[in-house]
Structure formats: C-alpha cells, structure tokens
Amino acid sequence: xxxxxxxxxxxxxxxxxxxxxxxxxxxxxxxxxxxxxxxxxxxxxxxxxxxxxxxxxxxxxxxxxxxxxxxxxxxxxxxxxxxxxxxxxxxxxxxxxxxxxxxxxxxxxxxxxxxxxxxxxxxxxxxxxxxxxxxxxxxxxxxxxxxxxxxxxxxxxxxxxxxxxxxxxxxxxxxxxxxxxxxxxxxxxxxxxxxxxxxxxxxxxxxxxxxxxxxxxxxxxxxxxxxxxxxxxxxxxxxxxxxxxxxxxxxxxxxxxxxxxxxxxxxxxxxxxxxxxxxxxxxxxxxxxxxxxxxxxxxxxxxxxxxxxxxxxxxxxxxxxxxxxxxxxxxxxxxxxxxxxxxxxxxxxxxxxxxxxxxxxxxxxxxxxxxxxxxxxxxxxxxxxxxxxxxxxxxxxxxxxxxxxxxxxxxxxxxxxxxxxxxxxxxxxxxxxxxxxxxxxxxxxxxxxxxxxxxxxxxxxxxxxxxxxxxxxxxxxxxxxxxxxxxxxx
Numbered sequence: 228x229x230x231x232x233x234x235x236x237x238x239x240x241x242x243x244x245x246x247x248x249x250x251x252x253x254x255x256x257x258x259x260x261x262x263x264x265x266x267x268x269x270x271x272x273x274x275x276x277x278x279x280x281x282x283x284x285x286x287x288x289x290x291x292x293x294x295x296x297x298x299x300x301x302x303x304x305x306x307x308x309x310x311x312x313x314x315x316x317x318x319x320x321x322x323x324x325x326x327x328x329x330x331x332x333x334x335x336x337x338x339x340x341x342x343x344x345x346x347x348x349x350x351x352x353x354x355x356x357x358x359x360x361x362x363x364x365x366x367x368x369x370x371x372x373x374x375x376x377x378x379x380x381x382x383x384x385x386x387x388x389x390x391x392x393x394x395x396x397x398x399x400x401x402x403x404x405x406x407x408x409x410x411x412x413x414x415x416x417x418x419x420x421x422x423x424x425x426x427x428x429x430x431x432x433x434x435x436x437x438x439x440x441x442x443x444x445x446x447x448x449x450x451x452x453x454x455x456x457x458x459x460x461x462x463x464x465x466x467x468x469x470x471x472x473x474x475x476x477x478x479x480x481x482x483x484x485x486x487x488x489x490x491x492x493x494x495x496x497x498x499x500x501x502x503x504x505x506x507x508x509x510x511x512x513x514x515x516x517x518x519x520x521x522x523x524x525x526x527x528x529x530x531x532x533x534x535x536x537x538x539x540x541x542x543x544x545x546x547x548x549x550x551x552x553x554x555x556x557x558x559x560x561x562x563x564x565x566x567x568x569x570x571x572x573x574x575x576x577x578x579x580x581x582x583x584x585x586x587x588x589x590x591x592x593x594x595x596x597x598x599x600x601x602x603x604x605x606x607x608x609x610x611x612x613x614x615x616x617x618x619x620x621x622x623x624x625x626x627x628x629x630x631x632x633x634x635x636x637x638x639x640x641x642x643x644x645x646x647x648x649x650x651x652x653x654x655x656x657x658x659x660x661x662x663x664x665x666x667x668x669x670x671x672x673x674x675x676x677x678x679x680x681x682x683x684x685x686x687x688x689x690x691x692x693x694x695x696x697x698x699x700x701x702x703x704x705x706x707x708x709x710x711x712x713x714x715x716x717x
Contacts, residue, residue, distance in 0.1 A: 250378075250461070250476065251349040256342065259283045259300050271351055273323030284347075289321045304343065312336050312345070315377045317352065328353050331478070333377035348376060350478065379458075379477035383412045387428055390472065399458075399479060401451035412475075417449040432471070445480060457484045564608055564686045568601040568709035571609075571634055571641060578613045588621045597634040599641040603709040604686045612679045612690075616645045616702050619676075623649030623700065639708050646701040651694060660692055 251268035255261055261284050264276040272279075272287055279286065285293045302308060315333035322328060331350040336343065379396035383389055389412055392404040400407075400415055407414060413421040448458045457480040465472050528534050575595055582588040620630045624647055631646045652660065661680050676692075683690045688706040695701060 251351075253284065253287075253347045253349065255284045255345050255347070257300070257304055257344075259285065259297055262344070268349065271322075271328070271349065272320065287320055289319055289327050292318060293321075300345075320349065335376055346376075348378065350378075376476075379475075379479075381412065381415070381475045381477065383473050383475070385428070385432060385471045385473075387411045387413065387425055389414075396477065399450075399477060400448065415449055417447055417455050420446060421449075448477065456481050564605040564682075566603045566605055566686055569604050569606045569609065571599050571602055571643060571706075574606055574609055575613060575632060575634075575643070578610050578617065581610070582614060582617055585618070587618055587626055590626045591621045591624065592629040593617070593632065594629060595632045595634070599634045599636040599643075599708075601709040602641045602706040604688070604706050608682045608686065612682055612704065613643075613645075615676075615679050616704075619702075620645060620647035620649065620700070623647050636708060640705050641708055643704045643706070644701055645704075646695075646699060648699045651698050651700055652692070657692070657694065 251271045252263070252265045253261060253268050254263040260281055261279045264274070264279050269275055283297070285296045288296060303312065312334045315331055318330060318332050319327050320330045329352040331352055333348040333350075335346045335348075337346060338344070376393060376395055379399040380391065380393040381389060381396050382391035388409055389407045392402070392407050397403055402414075411425070413424050416424060444460060446458060446460050447455050449455055459478040459480055461476045461478075463474045463476075465474065522538070524538055528538065572595070579593050579595075617630060624630075628648045630648075631644075633644045633646075635642055661677050676690075680690050683704055683706070686706065688704060690702065690704050693701040693703060
C-alpha cells in the first residue's frame with residue numbers, strides 16, 4: 228500500500244471514528260468562538276450549526292459558567308493554569324429552549340496550523356443515550372481530537388482485534404497502544420464479558436441483532452494489573468473501505484460508583500440509627516419505672532433475706548440493660564463534637580481511673596508509654612471512645628493480663644495505640660468489626676467500634692484495627708494536633 232493510500236485510509240479511519248461517536252463534539256478557537264458544531268450537538272442543544280458557528284460558546288452555558296468562561300480561557304492562554312482542560316467534570320448546559328441539562332464535559336487542547344483550538348466532548352447525563360457525532364475537518368484535526376480526548380477510545384475490526392487505542396485508553400487500562408494493537412479486545416474484559424464477546428460480535432454480524440451498538444451501557448473493564456473498574460461503554464459502527472469497524476468510547480465510572488456506595492452506606496446507617504433510637508426510647512422509660520418499683524420492694528425487705536438479694540440482682544441487670552440503651556442512643560444520635568485542645572496523656576489517665584471500679588477492668592494492668600502535644604478534639608467524646616476500647620481489650624483477655632497504651636505524634640497528627648494480649652480476631656470476621664450490631668461477644672449491642680469510628684471521624688480523626696503476628700489486637704486512633712497550647716486534660 229502506497230503512503231498516499233495509507234494516509235487516505237488513516238484519514239478515513241479517523242473521520243469514521245468521529246462520525247461513529249455518540250457524544251456531542253464542539254470545537255472553539257482561542258477566543259471562544261465556535262468553529263464546529265456536530266449533529267449530536269445540534270440535537271443536544273437545539274441549535275443548527277449555521278446558527279452557532281462564529282458565536283461565543285458561552286451562549287450554551289447558564290450562569291455562573293457564562294460569566295466565567297472567557298476570563299478563564301484568557302487566563303489559561305496567558306498562564307497555562309488549567310482547571311478543566313485535560314480532565315473532565317460535570318457541569319450544566321443551556322439548551323435553546325432555555326432548559327438546563329446536566330452534562331459531563333471533557334475538554335482537550337490541540338494546535339492546528341499554529342493556532343490553539345479546544346475540543347469539548349459533551350455527554351448528556353440526563354438521558355445517557357448514545358448520539359452519533361459528526362465533525363468534518365482535516366486529518367490533523369481528526370487526529371488531534373482523538374488524541375486529546377479524555378475518555379478512552381478503542382477501535383476494533385469485525386474479528387474483535389484492536390486497531391486503535393488512544394492515550395486516554397492507555398491511562399485507563401494500563402497498556403500502551405503497541406501492546407494491544409492486533410490483539411483481541413477481550414483482553415480488556417473480565418469474565419463473563421470475555422467469554423460472551425466474540426459470540427455476540429459474530430451473531431451481530433450475521434443477524435444484525437444489537438445489544439450495545441448504537442447505544443450505551445455500564446459494563447466492567449479489566450486493567451493490566453488485574454483490577455476491575457466500572458465504565459460506561461458507547462459503541463458505534465462504521466464502514467471504512469468496505470470493512471466494518473466498531474468504535475468504543477469508555478468513560479470511567481469509578482468515582483460515581485464509589486460515591487453511590489458511600490451514599491447507600493450512609494442511608495443504611497441513618498435507617499439503623501432511627502430504628503435504634505425508637506427501640507431505646509420505647510424501653511428506657513418503662514425500664515426506669517420497673518427499676519424504681521423493684522427498689523421500693525427491696526427497701527421493705529430484710530437486707531440479709533433471699534428476696535432482698537434477688538431484688539439487688541434485678542437492679543444490677545436493669546442497670547446493665549440501661550447501659551445497652553445508652554449505647555443505642557449514642558449510636559442513633561451521636562452528639563456534635565465541641566473540639567478544643569486536649570492533653571491526651573492526662574485524658575487517658577483520667578479514663579483509666581474511671582474504669583478502676585469496673586470489675587471487668589479491675590484485674591488488668593494498664594501501661595501508658597509516650598507523650599504527645601495537645602490534640603484538637605472533644606474530651607468527653609474521647610473518654611467514651613477510650614473507655615470502650617479499654618473495656619473491649621479487658622473482655623478479650625477475660626479480665627487478666629496487660630493492656631499497653633502508646634502515644635506518639637508526627638506530621639501534625641497524634642496516634643494513640645491500645646494493644647491487648649487477647650486471642651486476637653479470626654480472619655473471617657476482621658472486615659466486619661466496624662459493622663453496626665455485629666459482635667463477637669455473648670453479650671453486647673455490637674455498637675462499640677462502629678460508634679467509636681463515627682465519633683473519631685466526626686473530629687477529623689481515623690481509627691483502624693491491626694492484628695500483630697504474635698497475637699492480640701491493636702486499635703490505633705489518630706487525631707489532629709491542636710494549634711494552641713491551652714489543653715484540657717479531663
């Protein structure tokens with residue numbers, strides 16, 4: 228094949244790639260004037276190309292983007308300071324009819340004949356439908372658009388072999404283009420997509436039955452390092468010199484999926500908290516009445532009698548149940564932290580003194596090593612956390628042995644480590660330790676660690692559990708250091 232024919236085919240492939248894309252593409256010059264406005268953009272915004280070419284792209288933007296755009300563009304050309312170019316973000320767009328639509332905007336920069344051009348690829352987030360794109364320009368422009376695209380672009384032939392793999396796809400999957408060209412696209416797919424792909428492609432070519440082509444859907448991608456990630460895949464079909472080719476545009480959904488998972492987790496915690504609060508309040512008042520009645524009965528009995536001993540045992544059990552109710556209420560509606568400088572060493576010592584009367588802790592030796600500058604925290608909430616950790620450790624050691632507490636500070640953080648010499652935590656339940664209502668004890672609400680986590684994180688800290696190789700369990704709490712030196716110890 229001559230160089231001219233190769234160049235022509237390359238131009239056809241690049242042009243066909245853009246023709247088969249499903250997202251809107253808008254090209255502007257350095258002054259923000261629209262040069263190209265493809266058909267997908269016309270459908271998205273409601274303007275014809277002849278109506279927008281030569282006009283400022285801000286006509287497609289609602290406030291405050293409209294007022295900020297030209298200044299941002301001028302500042303970027305003068306300083307190179309980029310906020311959008313080279314990355315993507317979610318913004319809002321303005322249609323001709325005045326309606327506002329949420330979009331994902333990816334902006335790339337290119338130079339054509341020495342002039343700066345900017346290419347925006349716009350994905351409609353309200354409909355998530357696949358729109359075909361057309362953008363007529365020179366071979367240099369096609370290549371610049373593909374190379375500068377933020378989303379991954381992968382082109383395969385009718386046998387599933389990769390023909391093109393843009394830089395964004397390289398970043399997304401961890402392969403270089405040279406490593407994947409000529410290899411089957413199933414290289415980028417985990418099961419069951421890998422096993423299904425070639426059969427699906429062959430069935431489409433023979434019957435025309437399409438599941439993805441011409442539209443888009445969420446699938447799973449496989450990186451070179453073996454990790455998987457969610458992507459939105461839009462597939463378009465094209466014909467180049469009589470050969471059928473398919474273009475896939477892949478948008479990484481990892482951040483969105485992660486956010487959705489966090490939102491689901493928070494919603495679950497809210498529902499659990501509401502349930503816990505209802506249960507606690509329904510039990511608390513009747514229980515107080517029962518305790519009072521039992522005490523009145525006990526006051527009328529001879530202290531040495533068997534019935535008096537029974538009433539004392541009932542009161543003890545009611546007090547234990549009240550403790551569980553307090554755990555439920557603390558989990559359901561944790562107080563808002565009131566941070567101030569706190570002397571951690573003094574607060575730990577005070578907490579230990581408070582627990583000396585608790586029979587669970589009475590037989591345990593507690594040693595404290597190290598010091599730290601004051602931390603910024605709520606001392607009352609810290610006491611609750613440290614009491615919980617010490618009681619957990621003492622229970623793990625069945626009330627005998629030594630608990631070691633170490634304090635150290637670095638990089639603006641204080642770390643408090645509580646280490647016990649108990650039997651440790653079985654491997655199969657370690658990832659559930661912070662799950663509300665999960666417990667390894669015969670008694671308890673299973674809210675201690677989950678509540679401690681919420682209280683510490685609400686103060687800008689973190690908590691984690693470690694499992695030393697020689698046994699036992701260590702809980703590490705990190706807190707931000709205070710910027711002042713007027714600590715509160717207790």
